[in-house]
Amino acid sequence: MIRITPIQTGTVSIRPHHYCGEAGRSPLGRKIDMMRDKDWLENLPIYTYLIEHPEGNFLVDSGDTAENSSKAYLPRWHPFFQHHVLVKVAPGEEAGDQLRAMGLNPAKDLKGVILTHMHHDHAGGLHYFPHTPIYVSRENFMLANSFRGTILGCLPMHFPKWFAPVLVDLTDEPCGPFPQSYPITRDKRILLVPTPGHMRGHLSVVVRTPDVTYMLAGDATYDQGLLLEELVDGVTYDVATSTDTLKKIRALGIEEPTILLPAHDRNAVERLGSGLILPRS
Ligand SMILES: [Zn+2]
Structure with missing residues (x-):
């Protein structure tokens, strides 16, 4: 029996051109558009997902930390962090707090933590898991640890x-x-797959159960509407690469019944609850 439980670690506000870039705009043009935006979108949820599997419990992404609700946590010199993203995580909303509230000891009761990528709102809860294997792609880890990684979020x-x-x-x-x-599990029901575009080395997690496949897509797309319209975010390093990733996620949904669970999709919990799959054609 495999079960997936969303855990919301607060919210993030972003600008409209961060959420979705304009058609035909280059990656650099998309960053300029983001920086010029005066509006904010309504808060988006920050989800991590707990996967209960016969081989153990796995957490996909670690969410953000309550410390990130303070601007002092963020690099002062960085215009993006200071002016273009606003994280709100209340005390008790961190992933570790919520695992405890569910009766799980975050330091002991997880078999693994999987990071789709290392943006702050996915890697901000790592301090709860000192004894747990944490999986991240080599490419994303190397980038995240460089100065360029800080520039990129x-x-x-x-x-x-x-x-x-x-x-x-x-x-x-x-x-x-x-x-x-x-493969993350011996039975190969939990697998990492490449979904580059939002960030180099971005991974998504495919969870195959006898009834349905779950696509835990991180930030490969922010929501199902953007996926179905093949709309690419402002963060992309290469629009064609992002588009190819969206096409592959769509193709997975056509090949096998698939519930899409991105990290910031307001409707993900409802789809999970009602079993709403991606369109098959
Ligand atoms: Zn991201």
């Missing part, structure tokens, strides 16, 4: 001192439309 200065993740190199075993994969 990671906060390596806040990674725990003990942080030494399992660096994932995908193997050439396909998973549906994805040419490579990486």
